[in-house]
Amino acid sequence: MDHPVTPPRQTLTPERWIDAATELLVDHGIDQVRVDVLARMLQVTRGSFYWHFRDREDLLRGVLQAWRAHATEQLTRRLESAHEDPREQLRDLLTLPRRGRAATRAARIELAIRAWARRDTMARAAVDEADSTRIGYIAQVFSALGFGIAEARQRAFMLYAQLIAESLLADHGSPTQRQDRARFAERLFQQPLS
Amino acid sequence: MDHPVTPPRQTLTPERWIDAATELLVDHGIDQVRVDVLARMLQVTRGSFYWHFRDREDLLRGVLQAWRAHATEQLTRRLESAHEDPREQLRDLLTLPRRGRAATRAARIELAIRAWARRDTMARAAVDEADSTRIGYIAQVFSALGFGIAEARQRAFMLYAQLIAESLLADHGSPTQRQDRARFAERLFQQPLS
Numbered sequence: 445m446d447h448p449v450t451p452p453r454q455t456l457t458p459e460r461w462i463d464a465a466t467e468l469l470v471d472h473g474i475d476q477v478r479v480d481v482l483a484r485m486l487q488v489t490r491g492s493f494y495w496h497f498r499d500r501e502d503l504l505r506g507v508l509q510a511w512r513a514h515a516t517e518q519l520t521r522r523l524e525s526a527h528e529d530p531r532e533q534l535r536d537l538l539t540l541p542r543r544g545r546a547a548t549r550a551a552r553i554e555l556a557i558r559a560w561a562r563r564d565t566m567a568r569a570a571v572d573e574a575d576s577t578r579i580g581y582i583a584q585v586f587s588a589l590g591f592g593i594a595e596a597r598q599r600a601f602m603l604y605a606q607l608i609a610e611s612l613l614a615d616h617g618s619p620t621q622r623q624d625r626a627r628f629a630e631r632l633f634q635q636p637l638s
Numbered sequence: 639m640d641h642p643v644t645p646p647r648q649t650l651t652p653e654r655w656i657d658a659a660t661e662l663l664v665d666h667g668i669d670q671v672r673v674d675v676l677a678r679m680l681q682v683t684r685g686s687f688y689w690h691f692r693d694r695e696d697l698l699r700g701v702l703q704a705w706r707a708h709a710t711e712q713l714t715r716r717l718e719s720a721h722e723d724p725r726e727q728l729r730d731l732l733t734l735p736r737r738g739r740a741a742t743r744a745a746r747i748e749l750a751i752r753a754w755a756r757r758d759t760m761a762r763a764a765v766d767e768a769d770s771t772r773i774g775y776i777a778q779v780f781s782a783l784g785f786g787i788a789e790a791r792q793r794a795f796m797l798y799a800q801l802i803a804e805s806l807l808a809d810h811g812s813p814t815q816r817q818d819r820a821r822f823a824e825r826l827f828q829q830p831l832s
């Protein structure tokens with residue numbers, strides 16, 4: 445008698461594990477990102493985790509890489525391709541935090557990663573690198589506007605601060621107020637010191 | 639035969655529970671703030687928790703109240719008592735995030751509470767209220783500098799953004815660079831739009 449052929453178990457991609465881990469991180473914090481919890485969530489065996497990852501640490505590295513690729517490249521690609529005019533680029537940057545649901549989700553992920561980075565070296569390194577890359581890109585925009593190196597950096601830091609705060613304080617003010625804030629910031633950031 | 643007199647068990651104050659809960663929140667996230675974990679941490683019985691708090695929710699409310707009292711009042715009391723000159727008040731504000739260990743601890747707590755607020759209404763309300771109060775106070779400083787109501791609010795939001803980002807990006811740049819940033823921000827924020 446033939447054994448019944450077991451249909452091949454559907455294999456999860458590493459990306460599925462990473463997405464699920466990111467979800468757990470956002471909703472329950474890093475301590476809850478555990479292989480057993482994930483396996484239950486994804487309805488697969490614990491063992492299948494090890495087809496893709498050496499250990500939990502390896503998965504967490506994947507979470508950070510996926511975040512960085514998405515969050516930083518999103519910004520830098522915009523700046524490299526969208527507008528030639530640095531004034532337009534500045535305006536474009538300042539409206540980034542208001543781009544609907546995707547922006548809200550990105551902000552949630554980033555906040556969870558920053559909280560994790562307060563007590564983890566690997567996460568800290570990823571966050572620091574992302575911050576530096578982004579500030580560096582924004583500084584280039586200010587350089588293109590004619591500011592000197594040091595001043596372009598200072599303005600870039602300030603504009604980046606603005607972006608972070610807008611995404612953290614997502615509910616502060618009406619849509620009109622937020623638009624006014626962005627327009628005001630756009631003018632102030634471009635204005636030379638007298 | 640007399641029963642031996644049990645020495646009175648040392649009673650914890652509600653503040654001790656709240657401090658311990660805050661510590662757990664910062665180090666492990668809100669899901670780990672549980673009565674049983676706290677009782678073990680403080681080496682007391684679970685039951686003694688209920689001498690002070692109705693339930694976990696009641697404790698969490700206490701955590702938020704303690705945070706708000708400390709974090710917001712610290713800022714507002716400074717502004718009410720320290721300097722008369724709004725220019726001095728502005729400078730004072732911009733150096734807040736660099737005030738050593740207490741500032742670092744405060745930043746850790748605030749970040750953990752913001753992460754929690756992303757998925758909890760009670761925490762969200764506390765954070766929103768703290769943000770509004772602080773921005774309102776900072777707006778008064780800009781009003782005192784002669785800016786109109788709407789513009790004072792916009793500048794206040796921007797300065798507040800700066801404070802939040804400085805505390806989030808605590809390690810970004812050398813102490814000198816951070817001082818330069820604060821000085822630059824101080825000038826830019828005071829400059830009227832041309």
